Amino acid sequence: MADLTCKIAGITSPNPFWLASAPPTDKEYNVVRAYEAGWGGVVWKTLGEEGPPVVNVSSRYGAISYNGTKMAGLNNIELITDRPLEVNLEEMTRVKKNWPDRVLIASLMVPCEEDAWKDILKRVDETGCDGYELNFGCPHGMSERGMGSAVGQVPEYINMVTKWCKEYTKKPVFVKLTPNITDILIPARAAVDGGADAVSLINTINSITSIDLDAMSPTPVVDGIGAHGGYCGPAVKPIALCMVGEIARDPECKNIPISAIGGISNWHDAAEFIALGAGSLQVCTAAMHHGFKIVEDMIDGLSNWMDDKGYKTLEDFRGLAVPNYKNWGDLNMNFETKAVIDEDACIQCGKCFAACEDTSHQAILAENINGERKYSVITDECVGCNLCELVCPVDDCITMTPTPSDKPYMTWGEDPRNPINQAKKVS
Amino acid sequence: MSDLAKSKADENRADIEPRRLETTEYEKNFCDVLTPLDRNTAVREANHCLFCYDAPCIDACPTSIDIPSFIKKISTDNVKGAAKTILEQNIMGGGCARVCPVEELCESACVRKTQSNDPVKIGQLQRYATDHLFARDDAQLFERKASTGKTIAVIGAGPAGLSCAHNLSREGHDVVIFEARPKSGGLNEYGIAAYKMANDFAQKEVDYILSLGGIEIRHDHALGQHITLDGLRAEYDAVFLGMGMGGVNALGLDNEGLEGVDNAVDYIASLRQVDDKATLPVGRRVVVIGGGNTAIDMAIQIKRLGAEDVTLVYRRGTDEMGATDHEQEFAQTNDVRIKLWAKPSKLIGENGHISAIEFEYTKLDNNGRLIGTGEFYTLEADMVFKAIGQNFDAAPLNGTLDISAKGKIAVNDDGQTTLNNVWAGGDCTEGADLTVVAVQDGKKAAASINKFLAV
Known part of the structure; x- marks a missing residue:
């Protein structure tokens, strides 16, 4: 049985599955239910300054259904906690005391003023929480008030606030990054330079999930109009993986621990993020869709997979995919793979043909002899794009098969077909 | 009469009664056999469709409905568009969604x-789309082209005739349909099991077809009685024959005239037309002879009318039955007993009424021919229904055109008969006797007639 103990930035949790700062971690009641269900940690819903709490609107979520699958992507326009600071602190203190083995991180968002951060850290330190997550990511509502992603989009602010926090608390500081930027490395490096103990990413992506065609308004519709929200859920996983990978492989980020967030829905997603360098994993949409019980399979599935692979701890495979995440220019131009169709497994749906014929390289031959349909690859025309394999509804019916080759590894930079190399040759 | 004699007479009297069920049970037993899909289920089912290229299902549909396209439209809530894709190819797509043996097609x-082994529920999706359309105020999807001034006579307001008429009317021709019965719809109105055509759907479909305009139906007009083919050929620009089969096969046994021995098609027709099903006479012990869908429909319906014991006897095995596996299973779950490999050998009567029927066991001989084994058994019966097939009654045609070897109207690939201005289709021609085939025959003939009239 694999050991799922997760260690990140000096914090230990019994498993790497944490609930992200969001509605599921809004109060003691939910958090206790989550711990009871087996979650390794929670990032408490973002706390704001002392004083009157924010007020949320009614009608807060929108979602994308894809071919009948609900919640492929979720969008929200909720703000930070709308409960008084004292209430949150009191509950957090009690929760941490009652659940000492579970991680409790406090998410914070206050204006970019040194005293504001100093004050809040002092107050929250007393709860006994394990660390902080600076919410520089929230892309809606709070950003209009100069907080959240408004900070995360300015590297200098990230750097400044991180430094303040590191000065005013001894607890580990996670900086939560917004994906609503052009290059994730700029804010990540600013956080590293500011002394962050870890980064958390991605926060939600600016989004309009849909237009209500009757109301003629973005959803969620609030009395006839809508605002953009933050997008999360399975649909954003590829974006999150890419940004996590960028930071994991960046020498200037100095192997900063990463708490990965973004569409993590099952143990498979979890294993992928860990393989790409993530330390802990934060989940929100999957829990909002299915309830806290889903953590059971996340833990069990990850453990079983690790057993199958012979990994005893998370460290055994953490980051193993990072060295293989390269740029296009590093790829081998001499590698060649071709589609092979198993005619016995083929159910004659013709999806491979339609995809290849209409949108790719016309490399599949369609024959219909007295109603018996036969689809086969025209190997010479196949460029190995994988599209047919991707659209095929039958497992292992179309297999991409690498062509054996004794040609050397050759990048585009080395490729004689590269115009630069041709120019060199001439000169 | 002594008490003993009286009770003996009671015992011998056939046990046939109306009102075997509670009043509420009739509605329950004859309501829609399938629950229509709701939107959620329909969309989920539609997403099960792969939207195949060169989809095999299209080939399997006698009317070549573009099934992947209509299902894709359901998945995007373009349900009206889905209905149009269906009705463009098959104007009786709503009826076919209910009666097609989809598991075979x-x-x-x-x-x-x-x-x-988990096919898309194409039939139910087709019904979802067509039901949606029929419930709309703007259900009319078709327009007639400018009038051509031509008029075509159609014999029979069943699926073949209606399909032909609708396609001709769209082309701008006027159509007069002559129908022998008092109502339109053919077997959809008179022959299909009631629970497959619930809520008077057959008439709704006829109304939809007629709402296009250009089609007049003259009921109670039978060929050979009120009209003749020669007369129609003289009066109209073309004629389409879609009068169905008409004749019912007999057992060829003595005593077929006994009371209580009936044709299944006749009983089903009265079941379909009667206002109150509780008034229908129902035997306690019923035997149905035959292996086709009519036999199955008969057996299930009489069971659902309250018969205590219903036995369907077929002379061969399940594989040879005309009724699909699905239909056979449905009969069995309706508590119909199916007995195979026996043929009726003697109808036994008492006081002029059927009381029992004797069967001889059958088997295949070395040449694969069906023979009796010389062993017999007897089933007591208050009612016996014959459902051993129908035949085409060519007499009203007076030998004016050629009849095929199988005794039906001979036609070419376009449905044209040996008379140059007469076409035919549906059950009066060869081919599978399915509604969907009849619709296709009518459509094909209309295209050919249209071409003929354009010259």
Whole structure:
């Protein structure tokens, strides 16, 4: 049985599955239910300054259904906690005391003023929480008030606030990054330079999930109009993986621990993020869709997979995919793979043909002899794009098969077909 | 009469009664056999469709409905568009969605069946789309072209005739349909099991077809009685014959005239037309002879009318039955007993009424021919229904055109008969006797007639 103990930035949790700062971690009641269900940690819903709490609107979520699958992507326009600071602190203190083995991180968002951060850290330190997550990511509502992603989009602010926090608390500081930027490395490096103990990413992506065609308004519709929200859920996983990978492989980020967030829905997603360098994993949409019980399979599935692979701890495979995440220019131009169709497994749906014929390289031959349909690859025309394999509804019916080759590894930079190399040759 | 004699007479009297059920049970037993899909289920089912290229299901549909396209439209809530895709090819797509043996046609060819024996529920999706359309105020999807001034006579307001008429009317021709019965719809109105055509759907479909305009139906006009083919040929620009079969096969036994021995098609027709099903006479012990869908429909319906014991006897095995596996299973779950490999040998009467029927066991001889084994058994019966097939009654045609070897009207690939301005289709011609085939025959003939009239 694999050991799922997760260690990140000096914090230990019994498993790497944490609930992200969001509605599921809004109060003691939910958090206790989550711990009871087996979650390794929670990032408490973002706390704001002392004083009157924010007020949320009614009608807060929108979602994308894809071919009948609900919640492929979720969008929200909720703000930070709308409960008084004292209430949150009191509950957090009690929760941490009652659940000492579970991680409790406090998410914070206050204006970019040194005293504001100093004050809040002092107050929250007393709860006994394990660390902080600076919410520089929230892309809606709070950003209009100069907080959240408004900070995360300015590297200098990230750097400044991180430094303040590191000065005013001894607890580990996670900086939560917004994906609503052009290059994730700029804010990540600013956080590293500011002394962050870890980064958390991605926060939600600016989004309009849909237009209500009757109301003629973005959803969620609030009395006839809508605002953009933050997008999360399975649909954003590829974006999150890419940004996590960028930071994991960046020498200037100095192997900063990463708490990965973004569409993590099952143990498979979890294993992928860990393989790409993530330390802990934060989940929100999957829990909002299915309830806290889903953590059971996340833990069990990850453990079983690790057993199958012979990994005893998370460290055994953490980051193993990072060295293989390269740029296009590093790829081998001499590698060649071709589609092979198993005619016995083929159910004659013709999806491979339609995809290849209409949108790719016309490399599949369609024959219909007295109603018996036969689809086969025209190997010479196949460029190995994988599209047919991707659209095929039958497992292992179309297999991409690498062509054996004794040609050397050759990048585009080395490729004689590269115009630069041709120019060199001439000169 | 002594008490003993009286009770003996009671015992011998056939046990046939109306009102065997509680009043509420009739509605329950004859309501829609399938629950229509709701939107959620329909969309989920539509997403099970792979939207195949060169989809095998289209080939399997006699009317070549573009099934992947209509299902894709359901998945995007373009349900009206889905209905149009269906009705463009098959104007009786709503009826066919209810009566087609889909498990033998489109759904049998579905690649999801090949993949995991889980075909897309094409029939139910087709019904979802067409029901949606019929419930709309703007259900009319078709327009007639400018009038051509031509008029075509159609014999029979069943699926073949209606399909032909609708396609001709769209082309701008006027159509007069002569129908022998008092109502239109053919077997959809008189022959299909009631629970497959619930809520008077057959008439709704006829109304929809007629709402296009250009089609007049003259009921109670039978060929050979009120009209003749020669007369119609003289009066109209073309004639389409879609009068169905008309004749019912007999057992060829003595005593077929006994009371209580009936043709299944006649009983089903009265069941379909009667206002109150509780008034129908129902035997306690019923035997149905035959292996086709009519036999199955008969057996299930009489069971659902309250018969205590219903036995369907077929002379061969399940594989040879005309009724699909699905229909056979449905009969069995309706508590119909199916007995195979026996043929009726003697009808036994008492006081002029059927009381029992004797069967001889059958088997195949070395040449694969069906023979009796010389062993017999007897089933007591208060009612016996014959459902051993129908035949085409060519007499009203007076030998004016050629009849095929199988005794039906001979036609070419376009449905044209040996008379140059007469076409035919549906059950009066050869081919599978299915509603969907009749619709296709009518459509094909209309195209050919249209071409003929354009010259």
